[in-house]
Amino acid sequence: MARQFMDVKETAEYLNVSVQWVYREGPRVGLVPYRFGKGANSKLQFRIAEVQAWVRQRCDSA
Template sequence: MAKQFMDVKETAEYLNMSVQWVYREGPRVGLMPYRFGRGPNSKIQFRIADVQAWVRQRSDSR
C-alpha cells in the first residue's frame, strides 16, 4: 500500500519550509492537518495528495 500521509518534518522538507512554519502557518493557509492519537503523544500528519494539490494551486495562481 502506498504511503498516504507525511509527518510535519516530511511536510516541511517537501515544502522547503521550517517545521515551525508548518505548525503555525500551514492550517492558516489551507493545509489541513490530521491528528492521530490523543493527548501529548498524538501525531500531526498531512495527507500527501492535499499537500500536492495545495502546491499546484499556489503555483497556478502566480
C-alpha cells in the same frame, strides 16, 4: 500499499519551509492537518495528495 500521509518534518522538507512554519502557518494557508492519537502522544500529519494539490494550486495562481 502507497503511503497516504507524511509527518510534519516530511511536509516541511517537501515544502522547503521550517517545521515551525508548518505548525503555525500551514492551517492558516489551507493545509489540512490530521491528528493521530490523543494527548501528548498525538501526531500531526498531512495527506500527501492534499499537500501536492495545495502546491499546484499555489503555483497556478502565481
